[in-house]
Amino acid sequence: MTRTLPPNLSEATFDKVLAELASVVSRPNLIASGDDLAAYADPFLPGPENPQAFAASAAVLPASVDEIREILRIANAYRLPLWTVSTGRNFAYGGAAPRLAGSVVLDLKRMNRILEVDETLAFALVEPGVTYFDLYAYLREHGLRLWVDAPAAGWGSIVGNTLERGFGYTPYGDHAAMQCGMEVVLANGDVLRTGMGGIDPGTSWQVYRPGFGPSYDAMFMQSNFGIVTKLGIWLMPQPSAYLLGEIQCRDEADLEAIVETLRPLRLDETIRHHAVIEGGIRRAASVSPRSQWYDGAGAMPESAVAAMLDKLGVGRWNLHFALYGAPELLDVRYAMVQRAFARIRGARITAAKYAGDAEPGGGANRNLAGIPSMSAFRMLDWRGGAGAHVDFSPICPFTGRDAMRQYTLAKARMAEYGFDYYGGFTAGERHLHHIAAVIFDRNDARQTDAAGDALRSLMSDAHAAGYGEYRAHLAYMDFAAAQYGFNGGALLRLSETIKDALDPEGILSPGKQGIWPRAWRGKRGYT
Secondary structure, three states: OOOOOOOOOOHHHHHHHHHHHHHHHOHHHEEOOHHHHHOOOOOOOOOOOOHHHHOOOEEEOOOOHHHHHHHHHHHHHHOOOEEEEOOOOOHHHOOOOOOOOOOEEEEOOOOOOEEEEEOOOOEEEEOOOOEHHHHHHHHHHOOOOEEOOOOOOOOOEHHHHHHOOOEOOOOOOEOOOOEEEEEEEOOOOOEEEOHHHHOOOOOOOOOOOOOOOOOOHHHHOOOOOOEEEEEEEEOEEOOOEEEEEEEEEOOOOHHHHHHHHHHHHHHOOOOOOOOEEEEHHHHHHOOOOHHHOOOOOOOOOHHHHHHHHHHHOOOOEEEEEEEEOOHHHHHHHHHHHHHHHOOOOOOEEEEEEEEOOOOOOOOOHHHHOOOOOOHHHHHHHOOOOOEEEEEEOEEEEOOHHHHHHHHHHHHHHHHHOOOOOEEEEEEOOOEEEEEEEEEEEOOOHHHHHHHHHHHHHHHHHHHHOOOOEOOOOHHHHHHHHHOOOHHHHHHHHHHHHHHHHHOOOOOEOOOHHHOOOHHHHHHOOOO
16 A cells, blocks of 8 residues: 655654654554554545545544644644544544544544533533443433433444534534533643633533633634644433334425425424424435336335335435423323424324433434444345445524425435435524435445445535535535635635644644645645
């Protein structure tokens, strides 16, 4: 395998850098070759991108803030680019691979302590290596009546998902909004604590985000301005009871009515959480491979989709919702939901009620009950072979018209490139997250190339229609950032001004979210 070097460093100089890094973390925690380094490549890279364009030169795994500061001292001295990951499992968007080839991955997974959990005030303070499974196990082990809100894959980092503005499924599903207090190491090694964490010693770091003066927490989300080493997250108090429900609608056009019916129930907080409107193929992929229903080329024909959904007994659209609180309140709110959705012809509603400490059956519903799972990964078997996916993730207003517009746009474009529409919408308060996954066999070069082409076309279509993505695969970060073009890209200019002030040598995650430091700005490319 050809060795990848950091840009502007000779092999001899890089060997010297590696020796210095090893003296900080010990040799076993410095990875510079072999299969262990291969783990820092993007496992789902769509084509026709060149894997070497996102190859790491090494990975270094610190165990403390002091070790991070020493690594930063070395990186500044050699102008060595570092690519920070918490656990590197965000596979739909690039995994642990760096945007700038030759970067050293700064992998924080050894920093995996749960530093505090307060049951009375319902918060936790965690390091980047703590996963949703880890925190869930801790809460159960200690008998704490708190729920953790997890995204689709519970093996991910709480810190990493929150910083990427990920979302889950309970009333605490807006992870960025539930964050309170950060510890951050800046590029020069300075350590700060945001908000009330600036009081030393303090009492309110995880209960009041702003503090005194400007509030900086959001500045470190989806950015490369610092390294977050501790993060406070609010947890949901265990409700006395909860209800899990599903509403199935059989017609494609029902999406508009579902959204219009759901919105007022979200706004008046009858439904208080991130309800999910799941497309039929997404639901089918959780229980079966595509080959069971259709083995032809291109997107599944409508007749095959309809036959599959009939056989499985699921809807073209399937709304998953939950209600939380006292049993008598659940009854009243469920009656309100039933009345509202009875207006959609043919809608079928089912529900089950549970005590607050009871566990429901398997599948996605467990996420609605504060239980992390890995059910989302069943999708990888849909196309067969070596399953992979990349996600198209635009935001739209919470209206039926916008949801239908995005759905029809995505379905048509995905079919053009030979892919089924695998997707759905997650309901915020006034917006919808639309996640449409392009699922492909990464050992099939035609599918891999088509996946990359489809993603670029989808992003262009969305921009032309006035929509923007809230996340993007690392290969398309520059493309996504360029679409936020008001006043000649004033937003990106501001980000790069801040970047150059905080990180003059440009060592922290160059190119993340399209933010390039002055030293590497020539590497920008609209893939």
